[in-house]
Amino acid sequence: MTANAPVAAPVPVPVPEAPAVRDHAAEAVARVREAAEGVFAALREVRAATVASLRPAGGRRPVVADLAALRPLLWSRLDAGRVPALPALIAGIGFIAAPGLLADAPWYLEWWQENPAGDPVQLLRDLDPSSSAFYDYTHWDWYTGPLSGAELTVCGPYVDYLCTDEYSLTLSVPVTVEGAFAGVAAADVFVRRFEGAVLPALRGIPAPAFLVNAGGRVVASNTARWTAGSVYRGGEGYTVRPVGELPLSLVTGA
Structure with a gap:
């Protein structure tokens, strides 16, 4: 008798994996989050520096001169457009004081704007309540949002006739000292710049x-x-x- 020859096992045929389906919406969300969070991260830095400057030695009330300590930080955020490693989104940034916070200025903005021709420039507005040109910043959404308790506020788009005449967004966070509202840290972002950062993902x-x-x-x-x-x-x-x-x-x- 002859023994039966062994039967060879079938060779498995590899099944190609289905190509991964890209979630374009999730990618767009991630890109938007990255762009906006970069601005809010800068504002959190401004908030921390502001809180430190509003606690002068001797327990006295803070004054305008105390806020000068913020300037190197504010200027560095406006230099982003000249430093390739940093995103050039922020066009203006600063701290807006709650009325009555400072001993020598009932209303005050420590606000700086980029200047394509050179160093950043300070925004100066009429903050005299008796003046017909008085700039009451407390009714703007970027101020009322943080005042009402919002941790993160995005105001706009709107045409910023008071500062740049550009179609802009203003992002802001509240500043509190020992639990009391002290004002707002805010930044202006031109819509055209924000669109440039997120439109490729949206498209x-x-x-x-x-x-x-x-x-x-x-x-x-x-x-x-x-x-x-x-x-x-x-x-x-x-x-x-x-x-x-x-x-x-x-x-x-x-």
Whole structure:
């Protein structure tokens, strides 16, 4: 008798893996978060430095001169456009004091703006309440948001007629000293710069997509139907994704 020959085991045929499906919306959320968080990180630095400057030696009330200690930090944030390693988003930055905070100036802004021709320049406004040109900053959303308890505020887009005449966003955080509201740390970002940072990611989404702030105002968009500055109030067929803990959301359509 002849023994049966062994039967060879079948060779498994490798099945190619399905290509990973890119989540373009998630990528856009990450890019927006990176851009905005960079500005808020700078504002947290300004807040910490402001709190330190508002605690002068001897227990006296702070004065305008105490805030001069902020200037090197503020100037460094405005130099970003001349340092390739830093994002050139911030066009103006500073601390806005709560009325009555300073002993020698009931109203005050330690605010500096970039200057393409040279060193940063300080914004000077009429802060005399008896003047017809008095600049009452306390009614602006970038001030009232932090005052009402919001940790992060994004105001705009709006045309900044008072400072730059540019279509702008203002991002702000509250400054508190020993639990008391002392004012606001804020930064201006030109919309065109913010769009330059986030639009490539928005355009990667194969559907209408736009970014809105907490009030529903469009900040950036990949579609002409939703231009920056328009207001989104909800609608059928749209999906809203929060951008982390930021007061921003990504809205996408079908």
